[in-house]
Amino acid sequence: MQQPKKPKKRHSAAMEVIGAQLAMYRLKAGYTQHSLSEQTTASEETIASVEQGRRALMPHLAMEFDQLLSTGGALAMGVTKLPPKEKYSIWAEEFIEYEKQAISLSCYEQGVLPGLLQTERYARATFRSKIPHVDEETVERRVTARLERQQLLHKSDPVIASFVFSEAVVVSKLGGREVMREQISHLRTCAELDGVSLQILPLSREHHAGLAGPFVVLETLDHEHLAYTEAQRSSVLISDPDEVSILAQKYGMLRMQALDAEESMGLLDQLLGER
Template structure:
């Protein structure tokens, strides 16, 4: 995988410049964003995102636009000279935009629960662990943004979503016993959502296809398959089909190694039962004092 990264501003400036060129050519040809999208059988929002530099223009679409708008290969040449999407750092706002529009998401987590599954208290506790520390105002702002992302799971037509989480994550006591218990309840509730699969890779599994770390697979509305890898000091998109395929195969193997969704629900029930017993035991001891 190509890990070379280019400065964010350079990449986004190039994408915005190409978007401006597309918008200028579109208007000169007498198209609105909607009519152009209808002509190409793609969403109006896709055209808008490309023109605003929020979404990269792909070679096949650039070729179609050159032909339709009479730009004589200008857009294709611009795409050919853009940095590859794999090469620029993944910034949260770009990922969230793709997440909001995705038709499918597959997420493997091994360190902390995915943001889409976090309760407000759990998210706040996770953000408080950041080094160097956020101030309280920033923690509240980021907590609201993170929990707001859950709306994607409650859309009228939600994406198809699969989560695989390594079991040790469930035993982390981040925020204390109460936060953990409410988070487990939340997971159990979300495990019942239509179109959502929640599986846990058990601690005693003899096989583990995710030892290289967490990652996300994403399918866009125009059926582009991307992967997202986030690390300690940077993140990156992966768009090369062969590289995305490797991660997709890892995810497929993880699904066979993980508990089934039904077994995963029973694991949550057991953990919630154990926490309830511990709480009852503490109250009983306190009453004997």
């Protein structure tokens, strides 16, 4: 006996409506998905996913499409009316709220690149690698949310952001050769942003301060200092001054043990040449 289909979730149905509207406006204006991608910051893959209702339309793209397709602001208005949907893992939500208001942050990673520096395709590869696996709708929703977070680095008054990550992350082939080449090129672009510093911790170091795992230290608008650590299926947001101080000290040591900014860019250039 055929199992009855589950009712479509409100968020998913609304995404399909907005996707259908985008397709209608695009065709009316005489664009293909490819030609529209050439006139906006959205990739052809992104446009297709949005039109199929598999990915939420990001607010900044909605405004781009509205202007180019002369929709009168219909798409941006539709995005603001989307029903709420979980964007982040439950244990990361509190940290994300503090991150949005941070005036400075220091991030160390050793397994994957920091989310604020990931390309769309690299982010998708990280979410598709999760065990247990998540469905494509969840993958696309979280990719969209991750890209939205990156606006933090592009504000008129951007956060002061320092990143240290292991060389192992950039020599890996997560997502495939082309995904990693695009990602490394994106890191070079990020390094040119105001207030952003990138440093690579080389594999040749015989000892370093990051063996206990990744962490973030940030300062809020109220000059409160917080730290965040994440492990398998859990995370901790730390406000105790003594504990935050220890992680800040670790980060200071990691910056001294890592390649400086110029050397790090040289390594990225070398990797781009090899790929």
